[in-house]
Amino acid sequence: MYIKVTKSGPRQYVQLVEGYRGEDGKVRQRTIASLGRLEVVGEQVDSIIKGLQRVTGRESTASTQPPQPLDILFQPAKALGDSWVLDCVWRDLGFDRLDRALSASSKRKFSVEQLLKVMVFNRLCDPTSKLGISRWLERATVPGVDPEAVTHQRLLRAMDSLIKNRVQLDRAISSLLRPLIDTDLAVVFYDLTTVRAEGLAEQDEDVRKYGRSKDGGVRKQFVLGVVQTAEGLPIFHQVFDGNVAEVTTLKSSLEEVMSRFPIRRVVAVADRGLMSTHNLDELREIKTPSGEPLEFILAVPGRRYGEFTELLEPMQRNQFAKATDEALAETAWDGLRLVVAHNPKKAAEQTAERDAKIKALEDQADDWAEQLDAQDQGAKKRGRPLSDGGARAKFYHRVLENKLGNIIKVDMKSELFSYTVDRKARRLAELNDGKLLLVTNVPDLSPQEIVSRYKALADIERGFKVLKSELEIGPVHHRLPDRIRAHAQICFIALILHRVLRQRLKASGAGTSPERALEQLKSIQYHRVEIGGHQHSGITTLATEQQALLASLNAPKPPKVEQLSLV
Secondary structure (H helix, E strand, O other), X not given: OEEEEEEEOOEEEEEEEXXXXXXXXXXXXXXXXXXXXXXXHHHHHHHHHXXXXXXXXXOOOOOOOOOOOOOEEEOOOEEOHHHHHHHHHHHHHOHHHHHHOOOXXXXXXXXXXXXXXXXXXXXXXXXXXXXXXHHHHOOEOOOOOOHHHOOHHHHHHHHXXXXXXXXXXXXXXXXXXXXXXXXXXXXXXXXXXXEEEOOOOOOOOOOOEEEEOOOOOEXXXXXXXXXXXXXXXXXXXXXXXXXXXXXXXXXXHHHHHHXXXXXXXXXEEEOHHHOOHHHHXXXXXXXXXXXXXXXXXXXXXXXXXXXXXXXXXXXXXXXHOOOOOOEEEEEEEOOEEEEXXXXXXXXXXXXXXXXXXXXXHHHHHHHHHHHHHHXXXXXXXXXXXXXXXXXXXXXXXXXXXXXXXXXXXXXXXOOOOOEEEOHHHHHHHHHHOOEEEEEEOOOOOOHHHHHHHHHOOHHHXXXXXHHHHHOOOOOEOOOOHHHHHHHHHHHHHHHHHHHHHHHHHHHHOOOOOHHHHHHHHOOOEEEEEEXXXXXXXXXXXXXXXXXXXXXXXXXXXXXXXXXXOOO
């Protein structure tokens, strides 16, 4: 049965109509009851409904009270998108299987791999102290990790486990990275950086030592050495004492890399700070796993070796003197190839700057010499008189401030103020202006290719910048040497993930940086809300840009628990 409205002239009537099938099989209608005019029925509809409910024995569900508003309780949202992408990369690299290398024990009530993942993701998403990670988890979600299981003491125990099982962990990471490395030819770059350390307490075998910082000045620090491939993938790191000599670190690091990766041919590229004649002899003795000699490209600090004057003079005269664009030249030195790249514009600027500094110092020295001579002849002048010792000390400090101590020699033993300009040292400096000197034993690369390989070393410097600025590796407040090494290990793994993100973004043509991508994905959040006593959860609706980023990073969309849209 159903309600039907019919018309009779200007009026409308409400009828209760029943449908039935006649003897001929056709559907027909018949009126059961006429309820009256529409305008009258409208006023009595509530009483009609109640009467029908009464005669049928049904309770009335209508309430005379206005409906009560539902209690809605929103819980704090948690960032999900950035850690979701990192978790995808983590599993793609196989790092979710690192618990095996960390000697997971059945007695342990927590997973070291999960805690390691939390510490690594924190470095990339919102760097904070180990003590602050619990506060970070109050506003962030790490897939597969129960935040209640993450405590400060467990994080420290996980760090201790990293060092206790360091050999197994390093081997496991190396085996996971091995498919990403060309085993036929690998060009590896090696460089060092310094990381500031805090704390006054001294420890046995402390790596925190006072040394010259890469950022300038002398401070308490440790030194971090990193080896990466030509594609920008970090494959090895090592922590050294803060006062270590750079040249002593190269051989051990390269030998360790070759023992971990079965590479047939290795070309090592390193900066001028790692170059010494003793280093060259050691590098020539290193063999790759296939028995081939290690090949290397090293920058030469030409100003440090006077013997390069004889080599550079004919190059400057015959090939570089009239050059207007960058020029290349090659000669032999100590049984190796010496490749020289010359930039005439930069050379002119460096020479002019040095000449201006020397002239300013000579003019100052002449003024002081005249003042001293006048004082000796009895001339009076206001203020404190100048002494030879005072003039000598001030002049010496100014020479050092201008980094000209190897050219301007101040006679510190003479009773009178005097100095000399070392013409050979000045000429050697001029010959090195605008030049990049590279020594190599690589036989089959052209000079242009040698220079290009070396210039790619700048990418490792960008990696150090990421470590210091984005991952905030320092300052380090840990005091135990093994905790410092564990902190460096965590930051190194974070750098691996950062570089994999960069490779994927570059390959997809996304045109954005890992930092910017993670920041955009961070707004994908996990939400929980209680409505009328019922719990509901879900994630933010993905924007078009976020969907494109996930595709660029080879990451699927986060699973929908119950999709929520935010207005």
